[in-house]
Amino acid sequence: MVRGALVTLAVAAAAFACALVFGTLSAAAKLSGVRPARWAAEGYTIFVRGIPDLLVIYLFFFGGSMAVTWVAKMFGHQGFVELPAFAIGTFAVGLVSGAYAGEVIRGAFEAVPKGQIEAARACGMSGLLLFRRIRAPLALRYALPGLGNVWQVTLKETALISVIGLVELMRQATIASGSTQQPFTFYLVAFTLYLALTLLSNKGFAAAEARAMRGVRRA
Amino acid sequence: MLDFRLMAEAFPAILGGVGNTLALVSGSLAIGIFLAVPTALASLSAYRPLRGAASLYVTCFRGTPLLVQIFLIYYGLGQFAAVRESILWPVLREPWWCALLALSLNTGAYTGEIVRGGLLSVPAGQIEAARAAGMSGLLLYRRIVGPVALRQALPAYSNEVVSMIKATALASTVTIMEVTGIARRFISETFKPVEIFLVAGAVYLALTFLAARGLRILEWRLSPHLRHAPAPIPAAK
16 A cells, blocks of 8 residues: 555656646746737636546546557557556646646746846846746745645546556555455545645645745745 | 547437536535535634544545545445444445535535635624624624625635536546546447547536636626726716
8 A cells, every 4th residue: 555655656746747847838828928829828727627637537548548559550560559557647637737737837927026027137137047046936936835736636636547547546445445345444544645645745835835935024 | 530420429428417417516515515614613613622623524535535535435334334234325335325425525625614714704893893783693694704704705616616516527436427427438439539528528618617607697796895886977967
């Protein structure tokens, strides 16, 4: 079960990294002046937020396998090719969480006070230097609580990957309860391990937030 | 290319699952509110054990995946002979009731936090003013705290409604034939995941859009004091 929890942690971390990439792209597109990019990002957010995650996972699992089987057939390979559940699950959950992360990142960049950017311009910074020294660090501070929420959601979402056969915490509990006829015991262990993971990461994000806020004056 | 005939064929079948989806959503939301109000009141109470119980309930159900909760109830409870012999067994044996129970407990925890936030957002001055006017207890709640908190909690609650519509998809994992369950069956029968996904996705998008829009309208109706005053009618010369 603990090994299952480690797989859960690994797939959640990979999916979260994936979500950060999608989220950054979507936030960049929304903040850019390019209309088609903005529309594409809006569409992405609306679609992903309106459709159950389970459906998205099914789409990528079955759809991805179909596509690869089709390509394999062109090269003379026979039979159905099943894609690795880890990669598909990571990608699907990352795509879903990316929509939420995108909104968080966009909000954070919009929250950077104008005066800071003007001050930096007045000091002669521009372009990348301004982004690296002023906008990104400030936005990261504002984004941290929201990203903490996205991480919690991602962690819980990984349970859905069990339906396509990845042996993570949830699947491990199902297998164990099947062979021992003690489903309650094993699902309760899974329940507790998930709870431990979310509570621990809550602590971690609280500490990170405290560190990011250490230069901020409080009333 | 896309198989439009299959999509046309699958559409009415998938639409047939909307009833089940909506029944699960409305049932769990209704029970969820019954759980949420006492939870919120308990977490705001001055009595420590009550606060502890509320916080335990909220932490447990918000900190674990819904799928684990569904499986724990549907597959887990049957492990105990006491449950199998109790009068509740005919209910707890049915996947539908188990899914409804898990969804209700889950949304109850989230809604409890929303209600708590709503209650906390009622300005102290309004409560003091009501007290000064001689209201107390239930009358104060019914006339002042309740309506103000309801209005404040509505935006967060509408997010919860949308996420519940999506969460009912998990009921398909315990054999319930709602929208996702039917879509899954079609995918494994036809091996055309993209077409089926588009149809089912469109159904969900329509449901979530309608729910969000409906709650937006309700929010607008409940906040006449936040709207701009209508333009004054120009006086006749």
